[in-house]
Amino acid sequence: MKTRHRLTVIITLSISILLVFIVRAWQSPEPLTGNWVVRTPNPNNDGTFRTTYLNLKQEGSRITGTIRTTQFFYRVTDNTGGPDGFTLTASMMDGKSERKVQYDGKLIGDELHISTRRRPQDNPTQMIAVRAPAGEGALPARNPLPALHKVPDNGLVRTPPMGWNSWNKFAGRIDDATVRSIADAMATNGMKEAGYVYINIDDTWEAGRDAQGNILTNKKFPDMKALADYVHSKGLKLGIYSSPGPNTCAGYEGTYGHEEQDARTYAAWGIDYLKYDWCGARTLYTDEEMPAVYQIMGDALLKTKRPIVYSLCQYGRLDVWKWGADVGGNLWRTTGDIRDAWDSMTRIGFSQNDLAPYAKPGHWNDPDMLEIGNGAMSETEYKTHMSLWAMLAAPLLAGNDLRSMSPEILAILTNREVIAIDQDKLGKQGQRVWQSGEQEVWTRALSGDAIAVAFFNRAKDEAKITVKAADLKITGKWKARDLWSHQALIWPETESAVTVPSHGVVMLRLSR
Numbered sequence: 001m002k003t004r005h006r007l008t009v010i011i012t013l014s015i016s017i018l019l020v021f022i023v024r025a026w027q028s029p030e031p032l033t034g035n036w037v038v039r040t041p042n043p044n045n046d047g048t049f050r051t052t053y054l055n056l057k058q059e060g061s062r063i064t065g066t067i068r069t070t071q072f073f074y075r076v077t078d079n080t081g082g083p084d085g086f087t088l089t090a091s092m093m094d095g096k097s098e099r100k101v102q103y104d105g106k107l108i109g110d111e112l113h114i115s116t117r118r119r120p121q122d123n124p125t126q127m128i129a130v131r132a133p134a135g136e137g138a139l140p141a142r143n144p145l146p147a148l149h150k151v152p153d154n155g156l157v158r159t160p161p162m163g164w165n166s167w168n169k170f171a172g173r174i175d176d177a178t179v180r181s182i183a184d185a186m187a188t189n190g191m192k193e194a195g196y197v198y199i200n201i202d203d204t205w206e207a208g209r210d211a212q213g214n215i216l217t218n219k220k221f222p223d224m225k226a227l228a229d230y231v232h233s234k235g236l237k238l239g240i241y242s243s244p245g246p247n248t249c250a251g252y253e254g255t256y257g258h259e260e261q262d263a264r265t266y267a268a269w270g271i272d273y274l275k276y277d278w279c280g281a282r283t284l285y286t287d288e289e290m291p292a293v294y295q296i297m298g299d300a301l302l303k304t305k306r307p308i309v310y311s312l313c314q315y316g317r318l319d320v321w322k323w324g325a326d327v328g329g330n331l332w333r334t335t336g337d338i339r340d341a342w343d344s345m346t347r348i349g350f351s352q353n354d355l356a357p358y359a360k361p362g363h364w365n366d367p368d369m370l371e372i373g374n375g376a377m378s379e380t381e382y383k384t385h386m387s388l389w390a391m392l393a394a395p396l397l398a399g400n401d402l403r404s405m406s407p408e409i410l411a412i413l414t415n416r417e418v419i420a421i422d423q424d425k426l427g428k429q430g431q432r433v434w435q436s437g438e439q440e441v442w443t444r445a446l447s448g449d450a451i452a453v454a455f456f457n458r459a460k461d462e463a464k465i466t467v468k469a470a471d472l473k474i475t476g477k478w479k480a481r482d483l484w485s486h487q488a489l490i491w492p493e494t495e496s497a498v499t500v501p502s503h504g505v506v507m508l509r510l511s512r
């Protein structure tokens, strides 16, 4: 009897405790559960916000959910702690590599105070999240992709595009007035005469969309049509930037789901060039789906009937050089972002050898924009940059402040003889023909039975480069011209020896 009584008491107690738990869980969810947003104004007072959404579910000491920030969408994979102090690890696949992020935080009142970093050694970014309505900031559903077909050639850029792009120098600090003054500079400083024509606005011009879904410009660009008219009045062309994803790399509005509509808007504004940057698309699509995603915009641009150069920017993934032209691309980035540094420039430039077969009139490998004049390399190094890009038949998109460059930098950018190599109408990309340690020689076949030869010295000291004509696969007599000293020189038939400064180049044009 005594035992039965005890058992009844234990069972009743257990049921009551369980009931209390169930009722509490039902009445007040665990405090971290919910949709949280951090909204930080973007720099430069452009009226837009950078957002991070943490959509969390707390069950006891377990926290699950997703974190969406600019172009990234992570799933929480691990956590320790609770509302009084927690650490979340979240991860996403970006192409073939896993990208991880860590958030530390605690709940203070109804604010989530968090600090985040990618790697333990990074300085954490502090932020405060507040509650957002359920569903706000959710990733849109994945749109079905079209079957692949060959997008007809738009007939543009039979030689590599030349112009200027805002990103390398200005990043988010680009606005209407700056673009106009850059156009003024290009139209009057000799660059236009030398062949530069595109003025390309990179990321951070975008705002959201209106009720009809039309893309809007932010405060920095009050009237894109008027800006295009202005640039056109200078005899130049205007380029713009977007992403096939919901967000651009800087977290601004992308084109996702509005491809045809945006292409029509660009055409109506008078846009002549589109750089289309993968970034936010990685939240919805795999690398293998890139061709279909890029084809949507290739078709959309053609449909506008306006000649718009189509520049693919997906960092050379999935061997873009093999399919870029088929989806309507005029050029495609072959690497990650360039920096104004000798290591970055040479790592990119000298790694392009194997891509030569894929360059042809209208379709170019793009080793990224020029850093010439941005200040962190020497003039000798910038000459190497210019020469290498010309040997590669690369787009020549200046990335410096054209309004305030020195005459020496302007002279590098407007060296007509080097530009003529880049713009050679045969459209054949140069290749390495000889290498010994840090010295290498590249040649490029030119129209009119001519050849460009560049002797590069990547070493810390001056070097004498001696090569046999046979090494360069050249025979017979040639007239030679030095494209930096602008002088004729003697080209010996069997062996040539050239002294090249540290990090420098000697670039020649050989003709019969």
Ligand code: GLA
Pocket (backbone or CB within 6 Å): 167, 202, 203, 248, 249, 250, 277, 313, 336, 337
């Ligand atoms: C990526 C591109 C850059 C630039 C930025 C803008 O990093 O590769 O060239 O367009 O995005 O956010």
